[in-house]
Amino acid sequence: MTDRPTLDELTAGVPFARRHIGLTAADRQKMLSTVGYDSVDALLRAAVPASIWLDEPLDLPAAGTEASVTAELRAYAGRNKPMAQMIGLGYHDTITPPVIRRNVLENPSWYTAYTPYQPEISQGRLEALLTYQTMVEDLTGLPIANASLLDEATAAAEAMTLARRSSKAPKDAAFLVDSDVLPQTRAVVGTRADGLGIKLVDADLSAGLPDGDFFGVLVQYPGASGVVRDITDIVTQAHARQALVAVAADLLALTLLRTPGEFGADIAVGSSQRFGVPLMFGGPHAGYLSVRDGLQRMLPGRLVGVSKDADGAPAYRLALQTREQHIRREKATSNICTAQVLLANIAAFYAAWHGPEGLRLIAQRAHRYAAVLAAGLRNAGFQIEHESFFDTILVRTRGKAAHYVAAAAQRGINLRQAGDDLVGIACDETTTSERIAAVWSAFGVSDVDIAALDTATGDGLPEPLLRQSDYLRHEVFHSHRSETAMMRFLRGLAAKDYGLDRGMIPLGSCTMKLNAAVEMEPVSWPEFAGIHPLAPAEQTGGYAALVADLETWLAEATGYDAVSLQPNSGAQGELAGLLAIRAYHDANGDHHRDICLIPSSAHGTNAASAVMAGMKVVVVKCDDDGNVDLAHLRETLDKHRDDVAALMITYPSTHGVYEQAVAEVCAAVHDAGGQVYVDGANLNALLGVAKPGRFGGDVSHLNLHKTFCIPHGGGGPGVGPVAVRAHLADYLPGRGAVGPIAAAANGSAGILPISWAYLRLMGPDGLRAATGSAVLAANYLARRLSGHFPVLYSGTDGLVAHECILDLRPITKATGVTVDDVAKRLIDYGFHAPTMSFPVAGTLMVEPTESEDLAELDRFVAAMVAIKAEIDRVGAGEWPKDDNPLVNAPHTSATLAEDWSHPYDRQLAAFPAGVRPATKYWPPVRRIDGAYGDRNLVCSCPAPEAFED
Numbered sequence: 001m002t003d004r005p006t007l008d009e010l011t012a013g014v015p016f017a018r019r020h021i022g023l024t025a026a027d028r029q030k031m032l033s034t035v036g037y038d039s040v041d042a043l044l045r046a047a048v049p050a051s052i053w054l055d056e057p058l059d060l061p062a063a064g065t066e067a068s069v070t071a072e073l074r075a076y077a078g079r080n081k082p083m084a085q086m087i088g089l090g091y092h093d094t095i096t097p098p099v100i101r102r103n104v105l106e107n108p109s110w111y112t113a114y115t116p117y118q119p120e121i122s123q124g125r126l127e128a129l130l131t132y133q134t135m136v137e138d139l140t141g142l143p144i145a146n147a148s149l150l151d152e153a154t155a156a157a158e159a160m161t162l163a164r165r166s167s168k169a170p171k172d173a174a175f176l177v178d179s180d181v182l183p184q185t186r187a188v189v190g191t192r193a194d195g196l197g198i199k200l201v202d203a204d205l206s207a208g209l210p211d212g213d214f215f216g217v218l219v220q221y222p223g224a225s226g227v228v229r230d231i232t233d234i235v236t237q238a239h240a241r242q243a244l245v246a247v248a249a250d251l252l253a254l255t256l257l258r259t260p261g262e263f264g265a266d267i268a269v270g271s272s273q274r275f276g277v278p279l280m281f282g283g284p285h286a287g288y289l290s291v292r293d294g295l296q297r298m299l300p301g302r303l304v305g306v307s308k309d310a311d312g313a314p315a316y317r318l319a320l321q322t323r324e325q326h327i328r329r330e331k332a333t334s335n336i337c338t339a340q341v342l343l344a345n346i347a348a349f350y351a352a353w354h355g356p357e358g359l360r361l362i363a364q365r366a367h368r369y370a371a372v373l374a375a376g377l378r379n380a381g382f383q384i385e386h387e388s389f390f391d392t393i394l395v396r397t398r399g400k401a402a403h404y405v406a407a408a409a410q411r412g413i414n415l416r417q418a419g420d421d422l423v424g425i426a427c428d429e430t431t432t433s434e435r436i437a438a439v440w441s442a443f444g445v446s447d448v449d450i451a452a453l454d455t456a457t458g459d460g461l462p463e464p465l466l467r468q469s470d471y472l473r474h475e476v477f478h479s480h481r482s483e484t485a486m487m488r489f490l491r492g493l494a495a496k497d498y499g500l501d502r503g504m505i506p507l508g509s510c511t512m513k514l515n516a517a518v519e520m521e522p523v524s525w526p527e528f529a530g531i532h533p534l535a536p537a538e539q540t541g542g543y544a545a546l547v548a549d550l551e552t553w554l555a556e557a558t559g560y561d562a563v564s565l566q567p568n569s570g571a572q573g574e575l576a577g578l579l580a581i582r583a584y585h586d587a588n589g590d591h592h593r594d595i596c597l598i599p600s601s602a603h604g605t606n607a608a609s610a611v612m613a614g615m616k617v618v619v620v621k622c623d624d625d626g627n628v629d630l631a632h633l634r635e636t637l638d639k640h641r642d643d644v645a646a647l648m649i650t651y652p653s654t655h656g657v658y659e660q661a662v663a664e665v666c667a668a669v670h671d672a673g674g675q676v677y678v679d680g681a682n683l684n685a686l687l688g689v690a691k692p693g694r695f696g697g698d699v700s701h702l703n704l705h706k707t708f709c710i711p712h713g714g715g716g717p718g719v720g721p722v723a724v725r726a727h728l729a730d731y732l733p734g735r736g737a738v739g740p741i742a743a744a745a746n747g748s749a750g751i752l753p754i755s756w757a758y759l760r761l762m763g764p765d766g767l768r769a770a771t772g773s774a775v776l777a778a779n780y781l782a783r784r785l786s787g788h789f790p791v792l793y794s795g796t797d798g799l800v801a802h803e804c805i806l807d808l809r810p811i812t813k814a815t816g817v818t819v820d821d822v823a824k825r826l827i828d829y830g831f832h833a834p835t836m837s838f839p840v841a842g843t844l845m846v847e848p849t850e851s852e853d854l855a856e857l858d859r860f861v862a863a864m865v866a867i868k869a870e871i872d873r874v875g876a877g878e879w880p881k882d883d884n885p886l887v888n889a890p891h892t893s894a895t896l897a898e899d900w901s902h903p904y905d906r907q908l909a910a911f912p913a914g915v916r917p918a919t920k921y922w923p924p925v926r927r928i929d930g931a932y933g934d935r936n937l938v939c940s941c942p943a944p945e946a947f948e949d
């Protein structure tokens with residue numbers, strides 16, 4: 001016997017859980033003594049109600065090593081077959097410029113950042129999003145674009161509801177959908193219309209509008225068939241009937257074709273995928289939506305605008321937020337919260353990299369190859385369905401479509417079979433002469449002199465529809481042509497921002513934990529990135545296995561029976577879950593059950609989603625401890641006994657507490673015939689400790705971009721799986737009874753390897769250890785800070801769950817110092833602020849997660865304690881209320897160089913206790929005036945002169 005490690009131990013190395021969890025055993029011991037428990041288990045047992053406590057460990061595979069899990073993923077990747085993807089239908093192969101892939105997609109400065117709610121530390125990604133908006137505005141010819149939606153199909157659905165809100169057509173008017181709209185778009189629009197009780201009419205609009213009242217019209221441009229049509233008459237006829245026109249347009253085509261704006265359309269929607277974002281089996285991709293002037297205040301999604309900071313310098317921030325769910329709740333323009341920021345940024349950089357002339361060449365390449373391909377087939381006797389096309393042609397095959405599609409597949413090329421007779425072929429940025437020759441050969445055509453055919457073949461774009469107007473004239477689309485310039489541009493933007501690569505982001509309800517490199521790497525492997533969502537099943541075995549594993553594991557972790565990974569955000573998961581509940585009630589003949597009870601503290605998306613599912617929101621009060629007021633719940637249930645569809649309850653509560661009565665709450669709702677929706681976005685306090693599917697939930701959504709390590713990307717992507725008990729399984733999205741709620745069957749499939757890897761690397765013990773550490777960290781912060789800032793709510797034994805609310809209201813009342821001041825002062829101390837004024841106005845909600853180490857937690861405590869001391873000096877009258885380090889925060893480096901007339905010194909302004917000059921994070925702008933920007937709305941890149949002194 002020796003005490004040297006065994007081969008197995010040496011092979012296993014350091015368990016991944018120890019890399020993921022920031023706390024060492026010694027850290028935990030120290031923190032436990034502060035919190036007053038002997039072990040993490042004792043702490044959890046004290047905090048979690050016995051009625052929901054899970055005794056048995058999760059039945060998940062034991063933890064693998066980073067090497068073994070990567071090898072398993074490689075094996076899965078090997079079961080996917082990358083092909084030349086010429087299927088089209090809204091998804092086109094593209095080249096992600098390596099300079100963008102490496103510096104953005106694979107760069108934690110970009111992917112770990114949070115949604116830019118703290119604009120002073122988010123100027124880089126806000127500028128990138130403004131570039132994206134400018135790009136969409138220019139290409140679509142409409143003046144205002146939002147900062148991304150979840151995909152093209154949901155963007156079209158949002159266009160429908162936007163049209164409904166603003167059209168003056170009669171109440172019972174319908175939404176008209178052209179028959180050449182992408183099938184997945186039609187399907188998602190159908191699901192949304194069902195939810196809202198909107199009537200849809202399908203028609204071939206090439207013959208003009210059918211009779212009837214319409215509030216909106218949706219056309220595809222170019223059509224799903226590839227055809228390019230003049231839509232002037234449709235717009236004129238629609239407007240004559242009070243209908244708004246939404247055009248689903250291909251951004252690349254718009255570099256050559258007349259814009260939706262030039263046709264007089266009101267709304268344009270689409271995907272920016274082919275601007276450098278890989279296919280990824282259907283997502284994540286940024287959907288876009290732009291509107292004409294006059295519709296901006298009804299716009300769904302986030303909108304970046306230009307405002308000014310305290311020095312009057314231009315600065316970016318989110319505009320018109322009163323439209324959004326976190327403020328307007330059930331009256332919001334949509335339930336969009338997480339969107340597709342990272343992918344929108346990539347698309348914007350792609351446009352900046354290529355510039356208008358480069359994009360035009362790429363568009364011409366796709367078009368010319370399609371034209372030459374068509375000519376070759378036509379010469380060989382094939383009939384081409386449409387004379388006018390951009391990049392997609394339809395070939396008639398005398399009933400042999402399947403044969404030609406198979407012949408192409410043998411040559412490594414995917415084509416689209418459209419019925420027995422038609423084959424669709426889409427060209428793109430990656431098309432080459434060799435590939436065209438291979439397609440011809442699949443059709444039995446050989447010996448074509450492609451160069452000669454190119455010379456002899458005219459364009460397939462109709463002359464009157466050619467674009468005459470300029471686009472992308474802003475200098476950002478002209479200044480970064482060399483790779484050196486591009487690399488520095490990207491680095492310069494990233495340098496302005498605060499992400500997890502700089503320090504902790506203690507945002508309550510957002511779970512900003514580690515996004516490990518080993519989890520991220522597979523995302524860019526071609527076997528995952530290069531797969532078309534409509535590729536045949538025999539080419540996508542790896543994805544199928546990954547999806548099946550993840551569904552099984554998530555069902556086990558939550559105690560539910562079935563899971564759908566389709567929703568591409570938490571809010572979409574909510575919608576899917578509520579639609580399932582509604583369909584279930586309908587199937588039982590309970591058509592009248594349409595009331596959704598929502599506690600007053602709930603996340604804003606809950607109410608917005610309920611409305612989208614056709615439900616009426618009734619608010620349930622919270623008691624003084626922040627829990628659902630049981631008496632009021634019972635009263636409300638009695639009042640609506642026959643009409644209650646569901647209760648949506650967040651667990652642990654939005655206040656970050658394990659409510660004792662949750663099982664009782666669920667039972668009361670079931671007694672009244674309602675279903676229980678447990679908002680599982682905060683699963684980080686439950687994994688391995690309790691299962692919502694066991695303690696009363698019928699359905700939950702999870703946020704893989706919170707608990708399961710998908711990075712926030714500056715505000716997306718995300719995955720919001722919906723998990724249900726068996727009686728709701730038939731009503732999961734896209735499985736028959738309820739339509740799809742995202743364009744691609746597996747939603748944002750391309751980022752599922754991240755969560756798969758996390759579960760596989762942690763194993764059941766690691767996951768439970770993460771939960772324990774997250775709860776310990778939150779309680780440690782609560783305990784250390786409660787002497788300085790009252791902790792608003794706690795459960796048994798004064799414990800919180802995974803986050804805690806610091807109540808600043810008494811401090812504000814006494815001193816005038818606000819949560820805003822504290823949040824901005826934290827920037828001077830090198831922190832991202834906690835969640836501000838949610839779920840309680842005037843408070844900060846702190847969620848440290850398990851990934852931070854004790855030193856970082858202590859740094860945060862020290863900063864908060866120092867800030868409290870500063871507040872006290874304001875309170876004592878030592879500094880004036882309008883001139884102190886808090887109201888003036890954040891301080892930029894430029895402020896220090898100015899004449900200094902403040903009653904505190906520069907040292908305290910920029911280098912307060914604990915801040916080292918050598919490692920300091922400098923905000924690029926001073927405090928931003930949001931209201932000014934809303935009054936003077938500017939949502940495209942300002943001229944460079946705006947930045948001159």
Ligand SMILES: *Cc1c(COP(=O)(O)O)cnc(C)c1O
Nearest residue numbers: 337338509569570571603681718
């Ligand atoms: C984050 C969150 C949501 C919304 O998730 P998105 O992915 O942003 O749509 C819903 N509910 C709760 C409690 C959340 O914390």
